Amino acid sequence: MSPVLAATSGLSIDYYLILSTVLFSIGVIGLLSRKNMIVMLMCIELMLNSVNLLLVAFSSYFGTNDAQIFVFFIVVVAAAEATVGLSILIMAYRNNRSIDADLLNNLKG
Amino acid sequence: MTLELISYILGGLTIGSALMVILSSHPIRSVLYLVVTFFFISGHFILMNAQFLAVVNIIVYAGAIMVLFLFVLMLLNLNQANEPKAKNVISFSSIIGGGLLLLVILAALREGLTFNKVIQKSGTGLVEQLGNKLFTDYLVPFEISSILFISAMVGAVLLAKREKPQID
Secondary structure: OOHHHHOOOOOEHHHHHHHHHHHHHHHHHHHHHOOEHHHHHHHHHHHHHHHHHHHHHHHHHHOOOHHHHHHHHHHHHHHHHHHHHHHHHHHHHHHHOOOEHHHOOOOOO | OHHHHHHHHHHHHHHHHHHHHHHOOOHHHHHHHHHHHHHHHHHHHHHOOOHHHHHHHHHHHHHHHHHHHHHHHHHHOOOHHHOOOOOHHHHHHHHHHHHHHHHHHHHHHHOOOOOOEOOOOOOOOOHHHHHHHHOOOOHHHHHHHHHHHHHHHHHHHHHHOOOOOOOO
8 A cells, every 4th residue: 555545634533523513504504594496405415515524534533434335325315316306496497487495385374 | 734734724615615605695606616615525535535435526526416506507597686585584593593503513512522533544445445345245225326316317307307288
């Protein structure tokens, strides 16, 4: 193994815990505060990525790569989710001529 | 020591660009800031010896998913003029809610903070190791994910297809 691959960052795991918590909360705030449906989908992607960051941090913390496989599957699911979400969004735009999430209130009593 | 400094700077940049995603009023700018955020997260992956995932993150997220978002934005021709504006009450209360979530998670983590260093085994994140694991231990989920992809593809085509005009 070449010496470049053995680089150690020397950071504690808490740094990544706090970083991914902050990123997740930013995603939650964006999801709640924006009305544009594309930006809401993007905030979901941001939340998924913060979880990926934490999984990779714990994977290198324990020195195994099982968590990295899970990140791989999360990326797969995120790709499928983004495709279906964007096509639902296109359909909503065709019906309403807008991507305002508040217009989709037909089920409201 | 320098790697530590790089990690801290990278973390700050990640949080800053993630904030810009939700703060910028123009949707195209948010997409571009999200791409920048994904590049920074890939930088974290490289620092944690997950080289394959860093490359996959750039190719799949920044390359494919974000281009799809950008394409839909351009297709629907959305600009700042018809950007839906949230009410002040809603944005204020969402900031309060998200801040409380952050507070609760950090308070729950406070007992568990260990200050243990991240152990770095070289080569756990390389294609060879991950491929060995993926095609032996995780073969069944891998195959099932292909079914997921096919159903997502069929669903996307079905949903986004223009409905045929009714002819009586």
